[in-house]
Amino acid sequence: MKRISTYLFSVTLIAVTALSCxxxxxxxxxxxxxxxxxxxxxxxxxxxxxNRDDSAITVDVDFRxxxxxxxxxxxxxxxxxxxxxxxxxxxxxNAIASHGGSAGIKLKxxxxxxxxxxxxxxxxxxxxxxxxxxxxxxxxxxNGAQPIYSxxxxxxxxxxxxFVPGDSFTLKWTLTTxxxxxxxxxxxxACTEFPGANCQLDWAVSCATDIQNRTGTWTIxxxxxxxxxxxxxxxxxxxxxxxxxxxxxxxxANSEDFVIPAGSSDLYFVYNKGDWxxxxxxxxxxxxxxxxxxxxxxxxxGQGEMLLDLCLE
Numbered sequence: 325m326k327r328i329s330t331y332l333f334s335v336t337l338i339a340v341t342a343l344s345c346x347x348x349x350x351x352x353x354x355x356x357x358x359x360x361x362x363x364x365x366x367x368x369x370x371x372x373x374x375n376r377d378d379s380a381i382t383v384d385v386d387f388r389x390x391x392x393x394x395x396x397x398x399x400x401x402x403x404x405x406x407x408x409x410x411x412x413x414x415x416x417x418n419a420i421a422s423h424g425g426s427a428g429i430k431l432k433x434x435x436x437x438x439x440x441x442x443x444x445x446x447x448x449x450x451x452x453x454x455x456x457x458x459x460x461x462x463x464x465x466x467n468g469a470q471p472i473y474s475x476x477x478x479x480x481x482x483x484x485x486x487f488v489p490g491d492s493f494t495l496k497w498t499l500t501t502x503x504x505x506x507x508x509x510x511x512x513x514a515c516t517e518f519p520g521a522n523c524q525l526d527w528a529v530s531c532a533t534d535i536q537n538r539t540g541t542w543t544i545x546x547x548x549x550x551x552x553x554x555x556x557x558x559x560x561x562x563x564x565x566x567x568x569x570x571x572x573x574x575x576x577a578n579s580e581d582f583v584i585p586a587g588s589s590d591l592y593f594v595y596n597k598g599d600w601x602x603x604x605x606x607x608x609x610x611x612x613x614x615x616x617x618x619x620x621x622x623x624x625x626g627q628g629e630m631l632l633d634l635c636l637e
Contacts, residue, residue, distance in 0.1 A: 360396050360499050360507055361514050361521045362389045367444070370631045372534075373527035374449050374487050382446040383527050389499055390520065391439050398436045400500040404428035405447070407456050410490035411477055414464050421461045423472065428496055429455045436499075452493065453486040489635035492528035516602050516624075531635040539586045540611025544571045544593075545579040547605040549621050557598025559606065559630070564590050573604075584611075593617075597627040606630075610637060 368384035375381040389398045406428035409421040423429075431451055437443040460469040463476060470476040479488045498508040515523035542561075548554055554573045561569040561582060569582045584591060593608065601624045608617040608630070616632040 360389055360391050360398055360501060361510055361518075362387060362401070362497055362499055363520050363522055364495065364497070364525045366525055366527065366628065368446075370527055370629050372530050373631065374452075374491070374493070374529045376485070376487070376489060376529055376531050376635070379449045379486065382448045383493075383495075384444065384446045385495070385525065386442050386444050387434075387497075388440055388442045389436055394439060397439070397502045398499045399502050401434050401436050402498045402500070403431045403434060403445075403447075404496045404498070405431045405452055405455065406494040406496070407452065407459070408492045408494065409461075409472065410492070411463060421463065421472075423456055423459045423461060428494065431455060431495075447495065449486050453483070457483070487529045489529055489531060489633075492526065495525040496523065512602075517600075526631070528631055528633065529635070530633075532637070535591050535610075535632065535634065535637070537610060537612065537637050538584045538588050538591045541581050541583050542611060543579060543581050543607075543609040545577070545607045545609075546571065546573040547577045548573050548575070549603040549605065550600065551576040554604055555599040556596075557601055557604055558596045560594040560596065562590075562592050562594060563588055593630040593632070595624070595627055595630050608632065612637070 364385050364387045366383065367386050368382065372381060373383060387401070389401070391397070404427060405424065406426070407423040409423060411419055411421060413419040431447065434443065434445045457473055459472050461472055462469045467476070473481060473483065475481045479490070481488050498506055500506050510521070510523055514521045544559060544561075546554070546559075553575055558570050558572040560567045561571070563584060569580075571580055572578070595606075598604070603621050604619065604624045605621050606617065606619040606624075607615055609615050614636045616634065616636055617630060
């Protein structure tokens with residue numbers, strides 16, 4: 325089986341000419357490397373993710389694949405999950421233990437639909453626990469690699485309470501085509517900028533299914549690393565089903581307060597993609613001053629409801 329790490333496409337053209345004649349044997353015509361990519365969307369509430377107190381809540385995904393030249397057919401989709409555990413290291417610094425490494429551990433395979441047709445699947449806490457229940461990690465406290473489910477950091481983690489606040493997850497995929505090729509990585513533009521394509525989905529562990537403490541003054545702060553604004557990107561504040569405010573950045577930074585009145589029943593935030601999302605940074609603070617979301621530019625991966633850390637309310 326030949327494994328391919330590919331960009332969306334590539335072309336090689338060598339033209340050789342002479343003053344009086346052309347040697348046809350020296351001319352290489354364009355050769356396009358066929359490619360496929362995937363596009364996943366969380367259809368369950370990303371603000372919930374895996375709920376700490378309800379292991380039955382799943383992460384639900386709609387997924388489709390796309391053949392650039394319509395000549396390839398994806399026959400299998402392999403799903404991989406990275407389990408990211410936040411902890412404080414021996415020097416008191418915030419750190420992340422990425423169990424499964426950058427590629428993750430294979431969770432399962434799912435059957436694809438046709439080209440650009442949407443298929444759906446769910447990921448349960450039990451499935452992720454099954455592939456990580458024997459994982460070990462050296463947290464750097466002089467004890468060597470410890471089984472993460474022996475709860476070496478005293479977080480209350482166990483087979484009964486599989487995931488705790490501070491845990492987050494990344495879903496990745498590989499696509500196998502009918503001629504046996506395996507596509508397992510793509511160009512940065514396909515992962516972050518190309519419409520209808522991405523390379524991963526992220527979710528975390530929540531402590532509530534929705535924002536509990538809504539009433540009062542919220543603050544959204546945004547930055548643009550290039551300094552020319554968000555290029556069409558924005559954040560909608562959605563209160564009880566209505567967009568009540570829209571936030572963006574015109575130059576290098578902006579910060580706005582907005583008030584949520586008493587008596588509301590539902591509040592969430594939606595990120596609308598722009599042309600250069602890789603330059604966007606965001607923080608959202610609740611009325612108590614707690615930072616429920618922090619995005620550095622590399623964190624912005626797609627459009628949709630923004631995942632708040634409701635364990636920090």
